Amino acid sequence: MTDTTTRVALVTGGSGGIGRAVVERLARDGIAVGVHYAGNKARADETVAAVTAVGGRAITVGGDVADEHAMAEAFDAVEREFGGIDVVVNTAGIMLLSPIATLDLDDLDRMHRTNIRGTFVVSQQAARRVRAGGAIINFSTSVTRLQFPAYGAYTASKAAVEGMTLILARELRGKDITVNAVAPGPTATPLFLDGKDQAAIDNLAKTAPLERLGTPDDIAEAVAFLAGPARWINGQVLFANGGVA
Template identity: 65%
Template sequence: MTEVVNNQGTTERVAIVTGGSRGIGRETAARLGRDGYAVTVVYGGNQAEAEEAVKEVEQAGGRAIAVQADVADEVAVAALFDKTEETFGGVDVLVHAAGIMPLAPLAELDLDVFDRLVRTNLRGTFVVDQQAVRRLRSGGAIINISSSLTKLARPGYSAYSATKGGVEAITLILARELRGRDITVNAVAPGPTATALFFEGKSQELIDRIAAEPPLERLGQPQDIAEIIAFLAGPGRWVNGQVIYANGGSAA
């Protein structure tokens, strides 16, 4: 495939960002745009948010399109990779940020909700990573989003944390399966981060208490996580097969 050269005279890198219409994914898409990437913003249902994310990438200096896809549907995911290749000429980076976080104690969680969590968070990671392995160009990067909750072990998060533990296992093994391919595979595991997903269903008292826990005494911001992802997507070539816990120093 022909690689596109951007206005700076360098070869344009291309990224797919799932969950790119909001939260960490959206901030990451814009951050990669600032680095001159062409970005496919993948969204689940809210087209208006996705189009706004596209505009943010373009305003930051990149090119972008929005594509709707169920990340757990292998046909839809293959089609979004096809669309990215047709539009931008190839794929270099996958940032898999799509996920859901319904919460309840283990004894009370509806098993239909558990199945939906596993389908979106765990199967979704497997399906998206599988296409990335088949499609990414040499020098590429796969960056999955896990969670510091795999270590923090908060009550109510058993199902969510179980899916993210699976994401970390996939990440570490896949990095070793790609020996010789010059493709890095890492996971970023944010702590509490100021996104709609985090704020949903929480009282202000609980939010304040969680924000006070790390030594930096604040919630993470999507920008904090996006900077780490941008490093792994670009210059961080010697970081491979790692889970990076980005939580401001919160202790398990």
């Protein structure tokens, strides 16, 4: 029998980095979690095993976030297993850096497919399925305010995420569903650290008044806040960056 009283979340990109931290944080709040992966099922299985080892409930679901049929099936799988969906956290994304003048346009298309279309597809499914009292949480970046060189195409994709998030919040009037975006600052994940030397990392760590990089757990706390007690925060972009901007 399905327990329809348990709160349920689907976390895209939940197999590693910030996504895994979000999965484990929500599970600590007693939320059953669908752990989505795009290509690395083994890592998603490891995340599920970590949750179930401490008494939580989780399953893996796969698929390209930009494929509406794959995402419909991912949502279906979570609903079949747990009885419904209350929280959707869309951490899936890719970041390819280059000055605008020299960016390979294939990289632009790849980022926009995952970051814009993928967020749109997942948000569309979430808007149709999330139960009353639920939350939809997308991911932007603090670079929309920081304007770091070489982040132009990535930031453009995340500015689009902010725009659709804020409009969706208004479109769901009367449904008791909040829609927000989290915009991390420099965070110590493989996605962020890849290709940076130690001097660059140290300089970025000093930009925040707290004088350190964020951690995936820092970002997961912001997500848990929006997923649970923060019912009066809606249609907002929450900058989780230690005061960088």
